[in-house]
Amino acid sequence: MKNFVAEPLWQALQELHQQGILPQLPAHLELDRPKQQAFGHLASNVALLLSKSSGKRPRELAEAIAGALPSSPWIEKCELAGPGFLNFFLRPAAFQAAVATVHAEGERYGSMDMGRGERIHLEFVSANPTGPLHVGHGRGAAYGASLANILRFCGYEVFCEYYVNDAGRQMDILAASVFLRYLEVAGQALPWPFPKSAYQGEYVRDIAARFHETAGDVLLHAGEALPALDGMEDGDRMVDVLIAHLKLRLGAETYSRLHAAGLEEILADIRDDLAGFGVHYDNWYPERSLMQGGAVESAIARLVEGGYTYSSGGALWFRSTEFGDDKDRVLRRENGAYTYFASDVAYHWEKFQRGFGKMVDMWGADHHGYIPRVRASLQALGQEDSALEVLLVQFAILYRGEEKISMSTRAGEFVTLRQLREEVGNDAARFFYVLRRADQHLDFDLELATRHSEENPVFYVQYAHARVHSLWRQAGERGLSVPDGAGLPALRTLEDPREFVLADLLWRFPEQVESAAREREPHQIAFYLKELAASFHTYYNATRILVEDEDVRLDRLALCRAVARTLANGLALLGVTAPEQM
RNA sequence: GCGCUCGUAGCUCAGCUGGAUAGAGCAACUGACUACGAAUCAGUAGGUCGGGAGUUCGAAUCUCUCCGAGCGCGCCA
Structure with missing residues (x-):
């Protein structure tokens, strides 16, 4: 519709340009929809913008432009107003x-x-598969899926991907949590209370029960000599001790079976949940495949060759400060293990290798400090700065009336996306989630959503x-x-x-x-x-x-x-x- | 302390790369069903756009500075 006005207006400007009245043409035309009817259907401020370069007063210029307008079947009239606006009134035929x-x-x-068919890689949700999705993840899911639809509608070829963090320490904690519940299911009491630093949710118990059904009592021996945790603070170190114990007593093969049991069941649940929410992915990308395929090594080798790394304290560091980051970042720890950052460098590099010149990542807003280092790594690997776009999504703050509900996955006191969908329905949830800018906090009042859903x-x-x-x-x-x-x-x-x-x-x-x-x-x-x-x-x-x-x-x-x-x-x-x- | 994001009506939020008298929904008040669905509509009231300074024809929007809020600053993921 704007073309009804933009085309004749552009012709008028070119006409004046040829006459030498306008030394410079604007880069593009902007047409506003005035708030007041008296200002017409569409308005242009082009005379105000061009007044400086042409050395003419805005109103004088506007008059010249109006005079040069060719007649149009869509335009009823064009009026001058205010400091030099051109207000266009359209004929009924235009509507x-x-x-x-x-x-x-x-x-x-x-x-x-x-x-124009440009390929865009869109990564969103990518929640750790350590538990069911909660309402915070739901926001990212709704936002990402809607954005994918919109971009496709606009002629982009969008590839949606879920990055599965199946290799980290969190997964080990899940395995340990499942194991402890497994002991309880098998009738073996723990020598100490279930650790707070392990995953407490009911779903862990369910996974353990099913695992016990298929695996039987073959893992019980590892529970016989559990490490003494008395006097140890319930925190990261405590779970590390437990994990180390399990890996040693179960052996690599059995441990990975335990590890996989939790991962697969939770991942299946997440897939099912998202599909039910109308959120579909073209690919689920396992972090482990980066490790196994050597992508991490090769990406880091590239950084080393480029001279962007150095060793210090036995660790390998990336000079991210050269690209504007606050401090340099560790890629490989003193103990030889790669950091999460290292696999993320490899992951983004690998996306580029797959032919995606444009990557859009959606992250929780608490990860914003992470952007400069990833951006730095891509630049060091020779990519354009614009290749990566990071969209931050604020987590939803959940209320039940006045009461704020905490959503710690480990404590297990969160409301799941599935529960929300059942309570308010997919339509309301999808719409409600995108009713706010993504970078704004979202107050989600369950009581209101359930009791007055018709509002x-x-x-x-x-x-x-x-x-x-x-x-x-x-x-x-x-x-x-x-x-x-x-x-x-x-x-x-x-x-x-x-x-x-x-x-x-x-x-x-x-x-x-x-x-x-x-x-x-x-x-x-x-x-x-x-x-x-x-x-x-x-x-x-x-x-x-x-x-x-x-x-x-x-x-x-x-x-x-x-x-x-x-x-x-x-x-x-x-x-x-x-x-x-x- | 440094960095990122933000501060608009009682509440929740829009405000399109600066544009002419700052908008909507809830909540409050007044009206409209013997009429195509009243899950709706019409209307009233409500804001020195956190404070101050600057940039210009023109600032909620850009710059600076204060005040306030959230988040981040790990050889965690």
């Missing part, structure tokens, strides 16, 4: 064209080819969609003719200002999608949908749609149907259903 465009493009309305904005939007379909049902019952898509009405009768407001909003959808994609902000779609639904409800309450006059009726139905189509397209981007009845 009527919106309805026809929506119907012509259907499910593809709002899509575009901005990305959730998602119902407001879905209701607007259902109302349109209700019109069709009504028309059918009364034997009235309805537009059938093939024979779209000419839309001559649409001329109510409220109809133009709606049509103008329909025009805005593609612009909003583009903006959401560019800024990586799905919440823009959610806000847009609320606005479109509100305008529709207003129109619906003020205007009778199913009137006797057939021309008017068909036009209004076509407009309503275009609204429903646009609502459905937008909801689909957010992974929310568009019901025809509620």
